[in-house]
Amino acid sequence: MPKDYIYPEFEIVRNEGRCTVCRRCEEQCANRAHAFDAATSRMTAEDARCVDCHRCVAMCPAHALKIVQSSHTFRPGANWTRDAITDIHRQAGSGGALLTSMGTPKDYPVYWDKLLINASQVTNPSIDPLREPMETKVFLGQKHTHIQRDESGRICTELHPQITLATPILFSAMSYGSLSYNAHESLARAAQELGICYNSGEGGLHEDLYHYGPNTIVQVASGRFGVHPGYLKAGAAIEIKMGQGAKPGIGGHLPAEKVMGDVSRTRMIPQGTEAISPAPHHDIYSIEDLRQLVYTLKEATDYKKPIIVKIAAVHNISAIASGVARSGADIIAIDGFRGGTGAAPARIRDNVGIPIELALASVDARLREEGIRGSISIIAGGSIRNSADVVRAIALGADAVYIATGALLAMGCHLCRSCHLGRCNWGIATQLPELVSRLDPEEGKRRLVNLITAWTYEIKEMMGGMGINSIEALKGNRLMLRGIGLTQKELDILGVLHAGE
């Protein structure tokens, strides 16, 4: 047993001079890291229980708390790092896969940070979004350019089903079950107010949220949880989840203790059962099977809803995307490997898949080479961190982006990567009623609306700087990007010139 003892990664530092022993920290910490010692009338802390979520730090009225990374160290080594050593100790002790949450913390290249954005000087005026119209509205769906006219010569304006977004950002799939009801309602309310969409994730749609349907994408994943005709018809679009950037090639698992009450009813599975999504859809073993599911869903919804196919960014992404574009799907969502998750095996999350920037650039180029870019819209996700990332993604070729981690952060998440433990002190990734109630859906909505409003304004400012006054003129406009510190091969894949060229 002592072999498995791992010194805590974080230490809770209490400023005893400031601490008033109000016991707020004790009350706020669902991990029971804080305790009151009656003998000394002082607060004590158990560092090993701390997940570094900052709830106590934020709630301490005396600002008496901080969390620091432990200076405790193994003999330093570049190869056998702390994580490499402790992972072995953990697995030697448990015999299991290591579980974790949210996006990979590993030091992989972030290509967004190596792409610089253009601005106008002299030959072309920049445009001030406060003085001139600046348009960010987008339509997602198939766009075919053959014009049909009726006998009187009028253009037939019927289109394949589309989603309309006031700004090119959607909240990505996060299921009810992995998220709390209040988190889901915050996303739904915000999407409605912003004129965008949120995504139900794979756990079905709570009956009280059906009236947000026009701003909801309903997801059909391999577990088919909560899928019935009313659900399919409830949303603005249907997403078939083939994969997720954080865990390509594997399914999902919502532990039995979370499958209670409304979660069980919404998922249409018995209380207290493990909700396991298989790795593949067992009716999709090939591309022609995907086509059948796409058309099954279209039939079920009278061809009125666009179908999104979400795939994880993997090595052969452009060929897969080409197949998806020919499957009848209206939109493809590509999820890069830095994307988040409510629970995933650490080894998968940290090692499988490719970055969204390269996947997006390669898919957009491939679909254009094949002349079928208009057959499908592209949503890019998997670590979009700010408005500049949105601008870069659209300039590389995306029609819109998915954000999830950013949305959670807006609602109060502090990225402690412990969602899988189910004791989210911020009321987001938990089903414990006393924790869920900490997130007020109105406050969650307000903060989400603020975030997207701020990003949209920044996007408009950057567009204006480039002399672009409508988002469609930015889409695929790779001349607006320059690489910095990239190899020629990376530049070629991204389809951009180097800074200075």
Added chain:
Amino acid sequence: MSIEGQVRIPSGCAITSVFSKSGENISGRLVVDSIATMHERSNGLGGGFAGYGIYPQYKDLYAFHIFYDTLAARQACEAFIDRHFDVVNLSKIPVRKHPNIIDEPLIWRYFLTPLPTKLKDSQLDESEFTKRCVIRINDSIEGAYVFSSGKNMGVFKAVGYPEDVGDFYRLEDYEGYCWTAHGRYPTNTPGWWGGAHPFALLGYSIVHNGEISSYDANRRFIEMYGYRCNLQTDTEVITYIVDFLHRRRGLTLAEVASVIAAPFWTTIATKPAEEREKLTYLRNTFASLLITGPFSILLGFDGGIMALNDRLKLRSMVVGERGDRVYIASEECAIRVMEPDLEKLWAPRGGEPVIVRLNAGAQGR
């Protein structure tokens, strides 16, 4: 130094035009005098003209104007032309030596028609066949460049100030119902004649003043439909967009204008239902062909001309009228020098197309 096509060169410009709705013959000299008044808007690195109705004797034949860098390029290109077309007439384009126009390439003109067997085998219509041949020559025959390929129209362009270019090509010897002209102010030295404007494809020619910010979005979309933007210029991509929307997709010119200079969504929302649906449909379907950034273009086509500004009107453009004549230019002075006594003078609003056509039955058709 890289030439046009190897590098993207933004440029400012002057444009002017004259059009006779009754199809009267107008000497090329008039538009040379007009563009000369805007000398300060050019910098001697490019000038050019397009005339419509100038080849009535060959009006049913395609007129190719071609620059050759070398004799070998001419031989290779003529071999290609002979395989695909019946050449009715060929000659050097007559020029007059001019001290300011130097380093001229070989400049040849061909009147031709597609070989019927080749055309039939291609399963294309005549215009699409011819367009593909033009793109093929420009894309794959080193040192050969077709810069004019319409019927009963022709483009004349060179590196130099436009008034000198007009003298060089002896434009006073040509007469047509429509002339457009262009003086260029590129921000880099192209030193290549093909990079001068107008840019033309089949009967479409474009002169343009501006620098579009949507360039790469437009280029990457239009290249899906068989076009190759070898010159990397705005004018080239705009010409291809017009060819695609007007000739191949059958949109009217007003509809083309509502794609490339689309009304703002707030404007579309105020329109009657039918109009609103149509504008929304066009803007959505052809979203990647919206052109942003400053532009003022004059699109010459068989039997007409269209003037269009970007939707914010970030470039000057005025229209003057007297009798059957319509004048459109970057500056009023360029119109006044052609017709001092105008009946009407106005500035079209951003995104508002001005479309002028020959009257029914007018000669020149």
